[in-house]
Amino acid sequence: MSRATLRDVAKLAGVSVATASKALNGQPQVRAETRERVIRAAEQLSFSPNTLAQGLITQRSGTVGLLTSDLEGRFSIPILMGAEDAFGSDQTSVFLCDARGDTIREKHHLRALLSRRVDGLIVVGARPDTRPSLGDLPVPVVYAYAPSDDPADLSLITDNTGGGRTAVDHLIRCGRRRIAHITGDPGYSAAQDRARGAVDRLTEEGLTLAGGEVWFGMWSEAWGRGATRMLLERCPDVDAIFAGSDEIARGVLDVLHEERIDVPSRVAVIGFDNWSVLAVNSRPPLTTIDLNLEHLGRIAAQRLSAAMDGTAASGVETFPVRLITRESTAPLR
Amino acid sequence: MSRATLRDVAKLAGVSVATASKALNGQPQVRAETRERVIRAAEQLSFSPNTLAQGLITQRSGTVGLLTSDLEGRFSIPILMGAEDAFGSDQTSVFLCDARGDTIREKHHLRALLSRRVDGLIVVGARPDTRPSLGDLPVPVVYAYAPSDDPADLSLITDNTGGGRTAVDHLIRCGRRRIAHITGDPGYSAAQDRARGAVDRLTEEGLTLAGGEVWFGMWSEAWGRGATRMLLERCPDVDAIFAGSDEIARGVLDVLHEERIDVPSRVAVIGFDNWSVLAVNSRPPLTTIDLNLEHLGRIAAQRLSAAMDGTAASGVETFPVRLITRESTAPLR
DNA sequence: CAGCGGGCCGAAAAGGTTTTCACGAACGTC
DNA sequence: GACGTTCGTGAAAACCTTTTCGGCCCGCTG
Incomplete structure (x- = not known):
């Protein structure tokens, strides 16, 4: 054939x-x-x-590059799906490249993509912290998840502060007053932002964190377990725990279960990320915050299309997250 | 610029x-x-x-398509990484398309990819069962993970039977004799194959399954928990459990822990998939079987390159899996 | 000194498509 | 019957690169 x-x-x-x-x-x-x-x-x-020939004369290849450092991770994939969705898939195909956290590999991929005459670029960081700009490129770029450090670039990020606020707000609405926050590496802006949002909302309500302060640590189940044990010791009457990630939440649930503390009747637990293999399968299924990444991907595609048509934007756009209610939280009584 | x-x-x-x-x-x-x-x-x-112009004259676009139905899933990504790796990333870029289990969407993507003049195609199914062939295409195709139903195609699959055998073999070497197998949906060939491998190895040793037969059910933690409870009731002296997936294994561990049955000293547990967020974080960390998917991806890339150079292969090649030893198994005593 | 071969370079064709422009026919108008 | 329109079609240029082939200049050989 x-x-x-x-x-x-x-x-x-x-x-x-x-x-x-x-x-x-x-x-x-x-x-x-x-x-x-x-x-x-x-x-x-x-x-x-032959799309190559078409591209040659129209000066549009009908392709975009998705440059990530988080492939096996769970962030780039939803973003990719959203983007694929927003571009008609017959109109635009996407090159997926994983730099694996390596700057020179990133440069390499970038060269290759430009050489392929992609019409645009979506850059997805591995963590939500600011990342170095790629600088001035002959094609439009949008940074998703991790913002660029150059305000002239367009960055699309999730609202971690709002997420922290939403989580705590939900717990308060459930009638909880003694709320603790166990989260990951304090070196991540995501950890700081979520914690800030949580504390802000608490303060509005005239409350303070159970346990006195935020429990920073690592993004792992093990830390969730360890922190929960310490928390229960220092503060046995805690009635809600906001975990900075679903992994941590799993650790929290594990220890509560071990201590025969019922969730949600005695302690409510809320996670973050809505990583479904963790959240859906937990016991009980985990209320959590969804980052809305497919939506972020769709917007990224739209902004890219707009930029390709000449109306480029810049600055940082923040997108709201979404509360997913399952069974690990419920009103008191 | x-x-x-x-x-x-x-x-x-x-x-x-x-x-x-x-x-x-x-x-x-x-x-x-x-x-x-x-x-x-x-x-x-x-x-x-301009790669487009180059491709136009050399008749090689330097791109391949990766057609999957398992994007948010955990199978295509490692395969993609392996393939990206094997093609020099400067030589070949990959278009990633997710058909989302929809045949017409698949046709659609296929058209687009052919129109883009990809030099080859890797097709990754969502589950390891046989899938319909794409038929005769102007470019070479290799099917990975899910084999094509046409023996004239080249399919690369993982050795599920061997995996079941390896898992049980490991448990036997740990001195276990009363080994149960809890696994997922019996409609999956993966479930059948793993079970068959397990039983074969048991038979060689003159053993039979603890609990009398394979516990088929669903690929979920909840089923792992439920099945374990039933198993413990029917067969309290079980000393090892082979779980058909890491998710199931998590459920198994959960119940064993709840029943204060020590792992691995009293019961050893082994999973399947080496899905690290589940396996590494569990308590104790999970011994499991790794599917070697990056390797599969690398081979897929090599076979594709060979086919592009004129030496096409066909049939089904099966690749060995790998035992990952962590702490949920150990010799008795 | 004629002829020849080797080393470097440029003209041109090729690859497949889109787009511009010119051309021819048919038709209507006066 | 001459002229102007409109409609449909085709020739050719353009996009950017690679590759073939011919040509030029030099130095060498006989």
Whole structure:
């Protein structure tokens, strides 16, 4: 099965390539009967236009690059799906490249992508902290998840502060008053932001954190377990725990369960990320905060399209997160 | 920042485009001094060749398509990484498309990829069962993870039977004799194959499954928990459990822990998949079977390269899995 | 000194498509 | 019957690069 060219189609239809092109592309200056003949010829040869040649002359390759450092991670994939969705998949295909956290590999991929004449670039960081800008490029770029350090770039991020606030707000609405916060590495802006949001909301309510302060540590179940044990010792009457990630929340649940402390009737637990393999399967299923990453991906695609059409934006846009209610939280009584 | 063409480079270097091309591509028929001049000009203009044009004439786009139905899943990503790795990333870029289990979406993506003149295709199924062949295509195809139903195609799969055998073998070497197997949906060939491997190895040793038979159910923690409870009731002296997935294994561990049954001293537990967020974080960390998917991806890339160079293969190749020993198994005593 | 071969370089074709422009025919108008 | 429109079609240029082949200049050989 070999590839037919437009010339083959034209010959079979008895017209010139120019006419064939116009017929297939819906240009008006061709007689209906002729168009019909061309289309039939194309089908008969199962012709499909060579996108490379098209790109060469239209100066649009119909491709974008997705440059990430978080492939096996769970962030780039939803973003990719959202983006794939927003570009019609027949219009635009996406090159996926994983730099694996390595700057020179990133440069490498960048060169390759530019050489392939991608129409735009989406850059997804591995963590929500600011990352170095790629600088001035011949194609539009949007940074998603991790913002660029250059305000002239366009960055799309999730609202971690708002997420912390939402989580605590939900716990308060459940009637909880003694709320603790166990979270990950304090070196991550995500940890800091979520904690800030949580504390802000608590302060509005005239409350302070159970346990006195935020329990920073690591993004792991083990830390969730350890911190929970310490927390229970220092503060046995805690009635809600806001975990900075679903992994941590799993550790929290594990220890509560071990101590025969019922969730949610005695202690409510809320996670962060809505990583479904963790959140759905836990006992009980975990209320958590969803980052809305597919949405972020869709917006990234839209912004990219806009920029390709000449209306580029810049600055940082923050997108709201979403509360997912499951069974690990419930009103008191 | 706009894109320089080879003609710009040639003009700046004071040579013809032909010479410029040869200079940059290391062709011998150009004087060293001239080459030097061209290279400097190229750097100065930060020239990068237009891959579309190159592809047009060499008849090679330097791209491959990865068609999957398992994006948020954990299988395609390692395969993608392996493939990206095996193709030099500067030589070949990969288009990632997710059909989301939808046949017409798959057709759609396929059209788009062929239109983009990909040099080859890797098809990754969502589950290890046989899937329909894409049929005769103008480019080579390799099926990975899920084999094609057409023996004329080339399929690369993991050895699930061998995995079951390896798991049980490990438990036997740990001195266990009363080994149970809790696994997922019996409609998955993976479940059947793993079970068969396990039973085979048991039979060789003159043993039978603790609990009398394989506990088929669902691929979830909840099933792991439920099955374990039933198992303990029917067969309280079980000394090892082989779980058909890490998710199930998590459920198993959870109940054992709840029942204060020590792992691994009283019951050893082994999982399947080496899904690290589950396996590494569990208590204790989970011994499991790794599918070696990156390796599968690398081989897929190699087979594809070979096919592109004219030496196509067909049939089904099975690749061994790998035992990852952590702390949920240990010799008795 | 004629002829020849080797070393470097440039002109041109090729790859597949889109788009512009010119051309011819058919038709209507005066 | 001459002229102006409109409609449909085709020739050719353009996109950017690689590759073939011919040509030029030099130095060498006979």
